Amino acid sequence: MRILFLSPTVPFPLTDGGRIRVFNLLKQIATKNSVTLLALETQPTDAEGVAQLQQLGIQVHLIPNAPTLPPLSFSTLRKAFLRRQPITVARYDLPAYRQKLRELLATGAFDLVHYEMFHTAQFYPEVRLPGVLSQQNVDSAIWRRLCDETVNPFYKVAYWTQQLAFQRYEQVLSPKFDAVTCTSDIDAAVFQRHCSEDVIEIIPNGVDVTHYQPDFSAEASAHLIYIGSMDWYPNEDAVSFFADEILPRIQESVTNVRFSIVGGNPSARVQKLAEREGVVVTGRVPEIKPYFAEATVFVVPLRIGSGTRLKILEALAMGKAIVSTSVGAEGLDLKDGEEIFIADEPTVFADAVTRLLTDVPLRRRVGENGRARVERDYDWRSIGEKLHQLYTKILD
Numbered sequence: 279m280r281i282l283f284l285s286p287t288v289p290f291p292l293t294d295g296g297r298i299r300v301f302n303l304l305k306q307i308a309t310k311n312s313v314t315l316l317a318l319e320t321q322p323t324d325a326e327g328v329a330q331l332q333q334l335g336i337q338v339h340l341i342p343n344a345p346t347l348p349p350l351s352f353s354t355l356r357k358a359f360l361r362r363q364p365i366t367v368a369r370y371d372l373p374a375y376r377q378k379l380r381e382l383l384a385t386g387a388f389d390l391v392h393y394e395m396f397h398t399a400q401f402y403p404e405v406r407l408p409g410v411l412s413q414q415n416v417d418s419a420i421w422r423r424l425c426d427e428t429v430n431p432f433y434k435v436a437y438w439t440q441q442l443a444f445q446r447y448e449q450v451l452s453p454k455f456d457a458v459t460c461t462s463d464i465d466a467a468v469f470q471r472h473c474s475e476d477v478i479e480i481i482p483n484g485v486d487v488t489h490y491q492p493d494f495s496a497e498a499s500a501h502l503i504y505i506g507s508m509d510w511y512p513n514e515d516a517v518s519f520f521a522d523e524i525l526p527r528i529q530e531s532v533t534n535v536r537f538s539i540v541g542g543n544p545s546a547r548v549q550k551l552a553e554r555e556g557v558v559v560t561g562r563v564p565e566i567k568p569y570f571a572e573a574t575v576f577v578v579p580l581r582i583g584s585g586t587r588l589k590i591l592e593a594l595a596m597g598k599a600i601v602s603t604s605v606g607a608e609g610l611d612l613k614d615g616e617e618i619f620i621a622d623e624p625t626v627f628a629d630a631v632t633r634l635l636t637d638v639p640l641r642r643r644v645g646e647n648g649r650a651r652v653e654r655d656y657d658w659r660s661i662g663e664k665l666h667q668l669y670t671k672i673l674d
Contacts, residue, residue, distance in 0.1 A: 279669055281307065282388040282407075284379070284398035285317045286370050288340070290327030293542055293562070294507045295588040296414055299483055300394060301331075303412075306662020308334045311669070314388070316378060318370065319343060339382065341374045363400070364417065364443040370397045379404050390669055393455070396447050402454055408672045411455040412481070415584035416468045418444035423582040423605075424511065448472060456672045459665070461586045462609025479668050482609075484658040485591040489567070492597030492649060496571040500535040500635050502528075503573035505566055505589050508559075509543035512582040516606075519624075520579040521551045527628035529556060532635050537577075540569050570596040575634045575641070578606035579627065586610050590618070591656050594648035599641045601630045617647045 289300035307313060314337045321327075328338045358368035379401055382388070391409045393399040399411050418441050425437035449472045452458050458473055459481040460466040466478045504520065506513035517539045528535050535556055539548060542562030552559040563569065570576070576593040578600060586609035593600050594617070601619045612618040619634070621627040634641045 286397040288324040288327035302658040419584040484661040490595035508541040523624035578602035580606035597645035599644040
């Protein structure tokens, strides 16, 4: 099949969950199909990303120097208001992207178009081909949780308006496509309110089980790790919540515990956490695998989010014991107490971490169970095959 894959960004280097997902899906579908990617140039490293994709046999078209508008510029806000668009979608509504899409479609070289998130789904009127809308999460749920968490009246109203805007897109735009893919049953239930049931397909997040393998030779003593982009507010909130409410309770029992916050672009709030005893803020690192290997326990104290967490799957593949909130583990059918520990209250979360730090056999057993689970259900190779079969079904 000849697939035109629309993405808002170049999915390499693998610096966040969205890029990891898109890169691995592209890698898998390119083994059986002719794939062309249309994306925006947003990072200095995009040339490196294009080279990586070309090595996979993917043809890449890059819109240079975009997006040129800052996310909260007056022009972006005005466009979003007039078109009833979410702000994050309006930011990517660029004439250069639209024009290049028209040029590619005019060649008649494609059978199907894959739209990655609403950022690119907004361009569907330009296309007269079968289309798949890929949703990494439920954006309205993220904004709803942001609205619930904040006490600032201005931000509460702003977050509420974005929740409504995404709910409108979920209701109006989703039914336009031949298929809508979601990462979990929870997310699928949202889109099933607006689309017929046979249109929704679950394409879960996965992990490269050949790359991420258990290696306990580098495991440190009493070292807690959290990984994520630190300019994304849910991650900032998670590490702040952990440092404020949970870590001090753990330090009462395990005096030498360290907590490393690993991820690029740490905000001022995150950087300030490095002043706390036992807290390290690394900033962007070239490779996250060594940090997984060094972790004694992997923690996911997320309170805001949607979709499923790739970081959990990667930690499981590395054989690591994990303590997560319900939001952090949402959408992953993992057995609490056997493959992961789930805790939402600070005291319960701290007790679970302390138990795993001090009980090596338990830590190893939970890690082994998690590794077995991802091998069975979350290998990118089988997930990519599922997406390929969906393309085939649509064209048939």
